[in-house]
Amino acid sequence: MSPVLTREQALEHWQGHRRLTRRTIEAFPSDEAFTTFSVGGMRPFAELTKELLHVAVPSLQGIVTREWPWLPEEAPATKAEALERWDVATAEINRLFPQIPDGRFDEVDRVFGQWEMPVWAALFYAIDNEVHHRAQGFVYLRALGVEPPAFPDRS
Amino acid sequence: MSPVLTREQALEHWQGHRRLTRRTIEAFPSDEAFTTFSVGGMRPFAELTKELLHVAVPSLQGIVTREWPWLPEEAPATKAEALERWDVATAEINRLFPQIPDGRFDEVDRVFGQWEMPVWAALFYAIDNEVHHRAQGFVYLRALGVEPPAFPDRS
Numbered sequence: 001m002s003p004v005l006t007r008e009q010a011l012e013h014w015q016g017h018r019r020l021t022r023r024t025i026e027a028f029p030s031d032e033a034f035t036t037f038s039v040g041g042m043r044p045f046a047e048l049t050k051e052l053l054h055v056a057v058p059s060l061q062g063i064v065t066r067e068w069p070w071l072p073e074e075a076p077a078t079k080a081e082a083l084e085r086w087d088v089a090t091a092e093i094n095r096l097f098p099q100i101p102d103g104r105f106d107e108v109d110r111v112f113g114q115w116e117m118p119v120w121a122a123l124f125y126a127i128d129n130e131v132h133h134r135a136q137g138f139v140y141l142r143a144l145g146v147e148p149p150a151f152p153d154r155s
Numbered sequence: 156m157s158p159v160l161t162r163e164q165a166l167e168h169w170q171g172h173r174r175l176t177r178r179t180i181e182a183f184p185s186d187e188a189f190t191t192f193s194v195g196g197m198r199p200f201a202e203l204t205k206e207l208l209h210v211a212v213p214s215l216q217g218i219v220t221r222e223w224p225w226l227p228e229e230a231p232a233t234k235a236e237a238l239e240r241w242d243v244a245t246a247e248i249n250r251l252f253p254q255i256p257d258g259r260f261d262e263v264d265r266v267f268g269q270w271e272m273p274v275w276a277a278l279f280y281a282i283d284n285e286v287h288h289r290a291q292g293f294v295y296l297r298a299l300g301v302e303p304p305a306f307p308d309r310s
Contacts, residue, residue: 003158004165004260005275013279039194040297105159115307120160124168125307131283132306135290142195151287152270152280 007105011097014127015090016154018056021134022086023149025049027141031078039136039143048133049082050075057092059111059126063119064099068112162260166252169282170245171309173211176289177241178304180204182296186233194291194298203288204237205230212244214266214281215251218259218274223267 005013028034028045035046043051054073062068076082105120117125138148160168183189183200190201198206209228217223231237260275272280293303 004160004162004278005158007159009273009275010159013276017283039294040299042294042297118164120164121168123159128172128283128286129306131286132290132293135287136294138287139194139197139291139294142197144195151284 007097007100010123011094014123015093017127017130017134018086018090018093020149020151020154021052021130021137022083024134024137024141025079025082025086027146027149028079028137029144029146033140033144034079034082035075035077037140037144039139042136045137045140046075046077046082048137049086052130052133053085053089055126055129057089057096059122060093060096060100062109062111063104063122064096064101066109068110070112162252162255165278166249169278170248172282172285172289173241173245173248175304175306175309176207176285176292177238179289179292179296180234180237180241182301182304183234183292184299184301188295188299189234189237190230190232192295192299194294197291200292200295201230201232201237203292204241207285207288208240208244210281210284212247212251214277215248215255217264217266218277219251219254219256221264223265225267 025034025045028037034044036044038044050073054071058069058071076085105118105123107119108116109119109122110116111122111125115122138151141148180189180200183192189199191199193199205228209226213224213226231240260273260278262274263271264274264277265271266277266280270277293306296303
């Protein structure tokens with residue numbers, strides 16, 4: 001049962017990804033591109049950002065409290081609104097993460113009342129879902145002729 | 156120092172992602188689409204698959220042995236070749252993973268002789284890089300009019 005990473009490392013890992021996603025929002029060349037452009041009939045990056053906001057703090061609330069809120073979220077109408085909501089979520093994640101009860105990661109829960117999985121997997125689902133949709137934003141940026149931020153840079 | 160997940164869970168997590176990536180390769184409608192189609196001047200999915208093969212087993216070899224091989228890899232010329240090489244890597248990952256020395260995840264190493272990071276971060280870099288590039292493959296599939304495999308399904 002050799003552990004791979006600690007909760008402090010997991011928090012830093014997640015926030016590193018979230019800093020990169022924040023730079024991805026910033027990289028969109030206009031509010032219009034952010035809220036309307038997409039490829040292959042997919043959702044624009046504002047809609048993907050809405051999903052990421054919808055998953056991040058509510059997942060952590062479920063992990064901490066065992067109650068899974070499914071809060072309504074509107075897609076951000078501008079990049080500035082997205083960044084402001086992103087920063088609120090960042091602070092809330094930093095506040096909630098240390099409250100995760102000891103031993104909680106190994107419990108099995110029904111995430112958002114629907115998906116049964118261990119709590120560690122719920123955490124990584126939130127992170128992986130962000131990596132997944134952000135990468136789609138990278139394609140949108142390339143299709144718009146914009147260089148995406150550097151993937152390995154999590155500063 | 157409450158651990159988030161064990162090495163057995165991390166291996167299963169990674170292989171779950173790798174099963175989804177395998178289905179993504181399979182979903183390309185032809186060898187030509189796999190080896191030549193892309194969006195926004197990016198690399199076709201065969202080239203991204205080459206990178207994933209280039210990172211996965213060599214990263215794990217570095218994690219296990221502290222030697223970082225940087226092996227030449229050719230892009231797969233067909234979907235069948237990609238899937239065959241994918242399956243070889245799957246078996247090799249299952250063989251190598253249990254050989255990771257105790258305490259190794261907390262060591263800091265120079266990954267592939269270049270990037271200094273803790274070993275747990277090197278493991279997650281390999282996984283995240285796969286999630287990232289696979290998501291770009293999802294966009295290629297959508298742009299080709301093909302439904303990608305289900306993201307949450309890791310079976």
